Amino acid sequence: SQTRSYDFVVSQVQGAPDGVDKPMLVVNGMYPGPTIEANQGDRIVVKVTNMLENRTTIHWHGLFQNGTNYYDGTAAITECGIPPGQSLVYNFTLGEFSGSSWWHAHSTQYTDGITGALVVHPSEPAPASIPAWEEELVVQVADLYHTFSWLLLERYISPWGIDGTPGDEPVPDAGTLNGLGQWAGNGDYFNFTLEPNKAYRLRIANTGSFASIRFSVDYHTLSVIEVDGTLVEPYDVTGITVAVAQRYSVLLRTDNSTGGPFWMRATLQKRMFRYEQPGQNLDIRGVIRYGPAANTTALPIESSDPGVPSQPTLRDADDSSLVPAVFGVAPERTRRYSLRVSMQMHSSLVSLGFMNTTSWEPLQGTTTLLRAREAFQEGRVYGGSDGGSLQSGEQFLLTEDSVQVVDLLIDNLDDGDHPFHLHGHRPWNVGSGPGRYIGQALNATNPLRRDTILLPAYHWVALRFVTDNPGLWAFHCHLAWHMGAGMLMQVNSLPTRAAQLDIPQAIVDQCAVNV
Numbered sequence: 385s386q387t388r389s390y391d392f393v394v395s396q397v398q399g400a401p402d403g404v405d406k407p408m409l410v411v412n413g414m415y416p417g418p419t420i421e422a423n424q425g426d427r428i429v430v431k432v433t434n435m436l437e438n439r440t441t442i443h444w445h446g447l448f449q450n451g452t453n454y455y456d457g458t459a460a461i462t463e464c465g466i467p468p469g470q471s472l473v474y475n476f477t478l479g480e481f482s483g484s485s486w487w488h489a490h491s492t493q494y495t496d497g498i499t500g501a502l503v504v505h506p507s508e509p510a511p512a513s514i515p516a517w518e519e520e521l522v523v524q525v526a527d528l529y530h531t532f533s534w535l536l537l538e539r540y541i542s543p544w545g546i547d548g549t550p551g552d553e554p555v556p557d558a559g560t561l562n563g564l565g566q567w568a569g570n571g572d573y574f575n576f577t578l579e580p581n582k583a584y585r586l587r588i589a590n591t592g593s594f595a596s597i598r599f600s601v602d603y604h605t606l607s608v609i610e611v612d613g614t615l616v617e618p619y620d621v622t623g624i625t626v627a628v629a630q631r632y633s634v635l636l637r638t639d640n641s642t643g644g645p646f647w648m649r650a651t652l653q654k655r656m657f658r659y660e661q662p663g664q665n666l667d668i669r670g671v672i673r674y675g676p677a678a679n680t681t682a683l684p685i686e687s688s689d690p691g692v693p694s695q696p697t698l699r700d701a702d703d704s705s706l707v708p709a710v711f712g713v714a715p716e717r718t719r720r721y722s723l724r725v726s727m728q729m730h731s732s733l734v735s736l737g738f739m740n741t742t743s744w745e746p747l748q749g750t751t752t753l754l755r756a757r758e759a760f761q762e763g764r765v766y767g768g769s770d771g772g773s774l775q776s777g778e779q780f781l782l783t784e785d786s787v788q789v790v791d792l793l794i795d796n797l798d799d800g801d802h803p804f805h806l807h808g809h810r811p812w813n814v815g816s817g818p819g820r821y822i823g824q825a826l827n828a829t830n831p832l833r834r835d836t837i838l839l840p841a842y843h844w845v846a847l848r849f850v851t852d853n854p855g856l857w858a859f860h861c862h863l864a865w866h867m868g869a870g871m872l873m874q875v876n877s878l879p880t881r882a883a884q885l886d887i888p889q890a891i892v893d894q895c896a897v898n899v
């Protein structure tokens with residue numbers, strides 16, 4: 385294993401990813417930011433310098449941070465946030481997670497551009513059922529807003545809403561594929577120039593804030609092999625729909641056709657859009673070039689995805705078709721916890737996201753991890769006997785000091801979809817379906833294991849995880865607007881060990897700075 389060091393400078397710049405000028409928040413002047421690529425077991429050291437006017441944090445999505453919960457990059461939970469003009473060195477090893485992921489600011493700052501890819505190569509070879517590939521490509525797709533995110537969030541939760549109807553989430557203007565998109569005939573296309581007769585692994589991540597995005601490549605079969613770090617039996621599809629914060633790897637084989645170049649399509653799904661955004665472009669594209677015609681500038685104008693004509697029965701897949709390639713049985717549950725989630729209109733017409741009866745509001749000037757340490761030093765159990773006095777920023781599921789296997793049984797009481805993400809753990813999806821959870825049988829035999837699960841409107845899902853990772857971990861809807869409106873809670877895993885984590889002084893000092 386080795387140490388990989390990075391320097392991240394976060395700043396505000398003017399950009400125009402789709403040809404429309406807008407303020408952006410970026411790392412090292414780039415959108416998307418630098419890719420972190422490493423091997424399991426490596427140490428990652430990232431010095432993040434904040435040149436913004438507000439605090440920021442960087443979260444390493446999907447990583448377990450076992451023993452280093454304080455470097456999880458979640459504002460008000462594990463750190464107060466890097467004050468303007470200051471730096472923090474995140475320093476952690478790559479443990480249990482391998483596969484495709486991404487990093488991002490843990491607030492709507494990421495909507496404005498603070499995102500990048502994270503690739504962890506496993507120490508174990510892939511099982512024999514996974515075909516070999518020769519090269520890898522990273523594909524980051526995201527929705528795009530022309531307006532600054534904090535303005536959108538402020539209006540979204542206000543009694544006026546974005547469009548005059550309180551509770552309607554901001555609808556994006558367009559989208560990007562590896563940082564480039566198109567709007568009103570402007571913008572550029574991201575290009576991959578490949579070689580014929582080669583197998584490529586495309587690591588696709590939705591690094592956006594609201595829209596699910598369907599990815600496809602004209603005339604090419606995609607073979608799905610990975611879901612959020614879980615290798616799955618290859619499954620051929622025409623396209624794959626990726627919810628916010630989810631990742632899929634697909635294999636794509638170039639042939640020796642003369643038919644190229646080919647469109648890559650990132651199509652924003654409008655299922656959640658509650659109003660028309662003028663001029664909106666849902667049809668974002670990039671280009672794959674190879675073969676004799678690779679450098680042709682003119683692309684065939686095909687308004688809709690032609691699919692794969694040689695395989696007319698090929699379809700898109702959903703997760704129910706995907707089977708982990710390494711067989712596994714989820715452990716027996718020892719505890720369960722019921723959750724009801726929904727967006728609710730407060731009596732003052734403010735829209736808030738609820739997990740049971742609490743809506744998250746970040747603590748100011750401290751973090752839950754620091755609170756847990758204080759309580760421990762005073763001989764109390766944080767969230768135990770003093771549970772009645774917890775503030776809303778402190779709502780969490782308190783687990784025991786022995787490792788438990790917890791089922792989160794979640795009812796979505798709401799007419800919106802929510803991609804739920806649990807930090808520090810990778811839950812098994814042991815059940816899901818329409819309606820509410822009323823004791824339906826769960827399946828522990830080779831269930832899909834992933835860190836971000838889409839919970840559709842009026843559906844339930846059962847997530848099983850092992851509380852073996854000490855710390856305070858966010859569990860939230862990854863739609864930037866819902867998280868900003870409080871649809872977040874925390875899990876306190878192994879509370880006594882969490883309270884004894886050796887929090888670096890630099891993180892404690894952040895909280896003392898007035899911003």
Ligand code: C2O
Binds near residue numbers: 805858
């Ligand atoms: Cu992608 Cu709470 O994170």
